[in-house]
Structure formats: C-alpha cells, structure tokens
Amino acid sequence: MEEKKPSGKAKNSDQKKNKLSPRDVTGCDATSQMLEKARKDGVLIAFDRAADMKACPIGADSACCKHCAMGPCRLSAKDPYSKVGVCGATIDTIMSRNFARMVAAGAAAHTDHGMAMLDLFREVVNGNVPGYSIKNPTKLASVAQSIGIETADKSVQEIANELYLELERTYTQVEGEIPFAKRVPEKTLEAWRKEGIVPRGAMREIMELMHRTHMGVDQHYENITKQICRTALADGWGGSMVSTEISDILYGTPSPILADVNMGVLKEKQVNIIIHGHEPNLFESMLESVNLPILINAAKEAGAEGINLVGMCCSGSEMMSRHGIPHAGNFSSTEAVLVTGAVDAMAVDIQCIKQGLAKVAECYGTELFTTNPRCRIEGATHIEFNDHNAKECTDEIVIKAISRFKNRSYPVEIPNITNPGIHGFSYDYINYMLGGSFRGSYAPLNENIINGRIRGVAGVVGCTNPRVKQDYIHVELVKELIKNDVLVLQTGCSQIALAKAGLLVPEAATLAGPGLSEVCETVGMPPVLGFGSCVDNSRILLAASEMVKTGGLGDSIADLPVAGAAPEWMSEKAIAIGQYFVASGVYTVFGVTFPITENTRFHDLLFDGLEAKGMGKWGHSPDPRKMAGMMIDHIDKKRKALGIDKARERVLVDMQDRRSLG
Ligand code: NFS
Ligand code: SF4
Secondary structure (H helix, E strand, O other), X not given: OOOOOXXXXXXXXXXXXXXXXXXHHEOOHHHHHHHHHHHHHOOOOHHHHHHHOOOOHHHHOOOEEOOOOOOOEEOOOOOOXXXXXXXXXXXXXXXXXXXXXXXXXXXXXXXXXXXXXXHHHHHHHOOOOOOOOOXXXXXXXXXXXXXXXXXXXXXXXXXXXXXXXXXHHHHHOOOOOOHHHHHOOHHHHHHHHHHOOOOOOHHHHHHHHHHHOOOOOOOOHHHHHHHHHHHHXXXXXXXXXXXXXXXXXXXXXXXXXXXXXXXXXXXXXXXXXXEEOOOHHHXXXXXXHHOOHHHHHHHHHOOOOOEEEEEEHHXXXXXXXXXXXXXXXXXXXXXXXXXXXXXXXXXXXXXXOOOHHHHHHHHOOOEXXXXXXXXXXXXXXXXXXXXXXXXXXXXXXXXXXXXXXXXXXXXXXXOOOOEXXXXXXXXXXXXXXXXXXXXXXXXXXXXXXXXXXXXXXXXXXXXXXXXXXXOHHHHHHHHHHHHOOEEEEEOHHHHHHHXXXXXXXXXXXXXXXXXXXXXXXXXXXXXXXXXXXXXXXXXXXXXXXXXXHHOOOOOOHHHOOEEEEEOOOOOHHHHHHHHHHHHHOOEEXXXXXXXXXXXXXXXXXXXXXXXXXXXXXXXXXXXXXXXXXXXXXXXXXXXXXXXXXXXXXXXXXXXXXXXXXX
C-alpha cells in the first residue's frame, strides 16, 4: 500500500500570520494534537479560519440593518442614539429585529427537528414504517396524561393516535395555547398570559415574528420582545419538548449509562464510522446496519477487526445517553477528528455541520455523506435517508466505509485519549434516583436545596466556538459552580467538554463543595449530570417545573435558586434556548459575546426589565469565574427571597483542585 500525503487544495500559506498555538485555542488535548498535525499536513480547520477572519465589529454589536434596499444602514455602537436608519429605525428597533430573527431561526431549527420526529411518530402509529414500534409505552402514557389525555382502558394504539393529534397542535394551531403549556407551573403561566406570550403554534409564532421584523412593521422594541418570547417558548415548551418526548417514546428514555468520550474511541484496526448531527433516526438506523452479520463479515473480509460506530455533537449525545455509543467530540472537534485519517465515513444529517468538513474530509480521503434533503453540501456524497426504508441509506454508507478501510492510503494517527463518564440522566430519572422506585419524587432534591447541602441548580449547556479556547470556559465555570455546592445539569457540546475533563464520574464529587459532595456520595451520582442533546434542554425545563410543583421553593420557575449558562455559544439555536430559559424565569448567562449594543433600552429590557414581568433575565461575561460569581449571586438572592439563605463565603477553585483533577 502506498501511503499518500494528505492532499486536497487546502494551503497553509496563510499560516505564518496565524501565531496562535494549538494549546491556546483549545483545551481539548486530542483536538490540539490534531490541529498540530493538520498544520504539518497543510490543512486548515475552523481555528485557523477564525484567526484569519476578524469578527465584524458593527455586526457584533448588532448595529446594522439589511432588511431593505434603502440600506444596509449602519448605526454607531459607541453613540447608539446619534443616528437612525434611512426609514428612521432606531438602534433599539434594529437590534431587537436582528435578535428576533436569531430566535426565529433557532426556534425553527428545533421545531423542524421536532416535526421530523412527529412525522416519524405519525407513520409509526399508522403502521407505515416497517421495523419501528413504540418502545416505551410507559412514557407514551405519562406524556399523554401530562397534557390531559385520558389513558385508562385505552390501548397503546389509541393513546398514540390521540397523542399525535394533540402534539401536532404544537405546530399547526392558530389559536389557543400549545399542549405542553399544561406542564408549566401555574404562576409562570399566569405571567405569560398577562404578557400575552403563551405560544399558539410554532408555525404561527415564527411566521409572525418574521413578519413583524420586516421593514416597516413592528417598530417598538418592547412589542417585538413579546413576540421574541412567545416564539422562543414555542421552541422550549413546544418543538424541542416534542422532539425529546417522541424520541423517548420511540427509542426509549435514557437512564444512566457508562460511555467513553474523546477521539481515542476511534479504532485503528476497525472500520470507523462517525455520525454527526441532530436527528436520532439516522443514527438509530446506522446502529442496526453496523450490527448486521453480513456487513460485519464484509468488514472482516476487508481485513478489519470489526465496525466501530461513534457519534459527534448532539445526535451523538443522544445515542450515547440511550445506548452508550462512544462519542468522539463536540462541535469544535468535527474537522479535527478527520485529521486522524482513521475516519472511514462521516455521515451527517442537519445542523452544526460545518461546510469546511467537505474540504478536510477530501484532504484525508474520507467520504463525507449528507443524508437529509434539508442539508446538502457541495463536494459531499448525498445518499438520502428515508424513514420508510432507513437501512437502504445506512447500509450503503457502511459498504462505502468498508471499501475506504480496505483502500486506506493515508497515515493514521489517533490521539490515545478516552474519558469514561456516566451519561443519560433525565427529568424522569432524577425522580427515581433521589426518591427510589417506591416514592419517586423530587422531594429529596428540594429538601437538599432547602437545607442548603445543595445551594442551587445550574444548567450549563451549549456550543463550543473557535473564537474562544475550546472547552476551557465550560470546564472552569462548572468546576467553580460545583465547588460552591451548585448541582450542574448539562446538555449538548458542554456535556462533552465536561466529560473530557473527567467530571461526569461519581469520583468528581471530591471537587464539589462539602454539601453537594455529601449528596453525591449518598446517591452515588456525579456532581455534573448529563441530560443529552440540545433539544433535551426541555428535560431541564421539566426538572425546574417539577421542583416548583414539589413545593418549598416558591411558586414559579422565577422563584427557584437556579441559573443557566452557555459559556461558549455560537449558534442561533443557542440564542433561542437562552431566550426560552429567560422567558421561563431563569437567569441565563452567555459567554463569548452578546449580539447587541450595551447602554441601550433594548439591552436594559433583556438584562433587567423582563425580571419585573415575572420572567428571568440575561447576563453576559466572557470570563468563567465572573460568570460563576454572577450565577451564584443570583442563586443566593433567590435563596434569600425564599428565606432559606445562610451566610457563606463563595470559594474559589484553587491550585490543589486543579491538580487533583489530573
Ligand atoms: Ni446545540 Fe447541537 Fe453543539 Fe451548539 Fe451545535 S451540536 S444543538 S448548537 S454546537 S451545542
Ligand atoms: Fe435601513 Fe430601515 Fe431598511 Fe433597515 S429597514 S436597511 S434601517 S432603511
């Protein structure tokens, strides 16, 4: 076999300009090793492109508008009220419209993903998809009951039919409240009703938001913000929640499971297949394909020891939570993993798929497969995935991967790092874990918060972003939080960052404060609980809702000693998620940058004014320690309002802690 040099048309001529060492741009050792290798190979990845592409300062402050051809209009972030657009639009109008469109796009992504799951559910219920069944009738019944469907004396088929029709309203309803509004604590729902922001149907809310942000329609930032909230809530309590619940019904609710994370999950002597994306159906089908004896035999005939299926990004997190499938890394590692030369096929579906993957894949002789009609990439091979004959697509990808393995002609270098961790927690499992199977309940969690062993709960979620050091801000923030007895719930790329840092194991309780570590030791749980993918943030909403309903911590989500963060966010989906957490009552702190101008009325409304309306509010800091401080102060403020505060110092993570983390 003749070994080729990584080829393709990627050049490294610009790299002299780029002084950043791999250690500076990523906290992930494997990604750093691959970045080093990519540079030697003359292959550019997102970290290099980020260094080469200065973020546009006007766009970063959202001080520009290109909603019509009288513009584009540029206002000044330094002196925001000194100018208006040609139409007369003020900075507040321009920023709130831009922010609104981020929320609309993010909410559309989650709700369209949820709709694909609902399409599948309908087809399964109607018996049109061979090989699929309802794996989790218990969950089916509990979801149905939660929105008022009578389940006694009904067959699984009958309940499923009724549930489908109800959940379809999440999207198509033109008047009334979406079905899962029934799960919202009464006082929170009252606040929404008072503001007129209870979502009707996601399609209507997204359409209306796009309409209102057209040139010459809604030009009052407060009124635009109402529709921003309503659209975001149609995501969190609508599209995302439908996606999570249907996935659980069709594929099973996750429960704690040990799984490996990091690039060391690739196997040199096996056919490595990576699935990267967001909808679980492609991945579930691939799991079946790689277990077909005929394909395993074909792999062996090609000289491989077997077929190794691993995930990346969010569908990877979902499959890890449900089946313990190993996970190779988060968003900022998707190009780097191809640099190993060990990937025999990468198949993607939708969302967070960098177009740059196609070029990097080409450089290492890996075939990149797009599978979804909504997401094609120039230079990738498209094999369309269809639920009705799912394996046709995934079998073909396996066959092509085997052939790439057989003809592997690029040197393979796999970073020798894997990090075991416990994944697969859920709203449902916390019930069982803390309450036991006989008295499943959130009461023990609430009791531990009231007695102060657990100071509060934080959701730390979201992307990684090559504009900041990968994983580092997630990890530093979470260490600080648990050290201060804050229990951390995680999803998405953040969960993968913490898994790589070794914090998703029960032994990580030694890094927690005395109260939290006592609880963790008693229950045998890690101080950081992985809830799955980004749409699974809906599980965190449900956990918060259950904490309110269990009692002792106030009457609305806004009363709870909880906070949220997306320390390395990059996507519009993250903004939609942040906004639905804020509208639901949670103080939500974003890192990296915040896409509006400070010292404006719209900024004041998001960062302060919404709280007075019974919602939460936004916060921003790029510094993980500041972020932790802001979240802990908020938690303490809520504890005080509840009358359960006790004087204590905020402790900082010290050198000793860092060392014991290894
Ligand atoms: Ni969430 Fe998942 Fe990751 Fe960010 Fe992208 S993979 S849906 S958007 S980058 S956490
Ligand atoms: Fe300029 Fe107004 Fe047109 Fe925006 S809508 S580009 S501010 S004229």
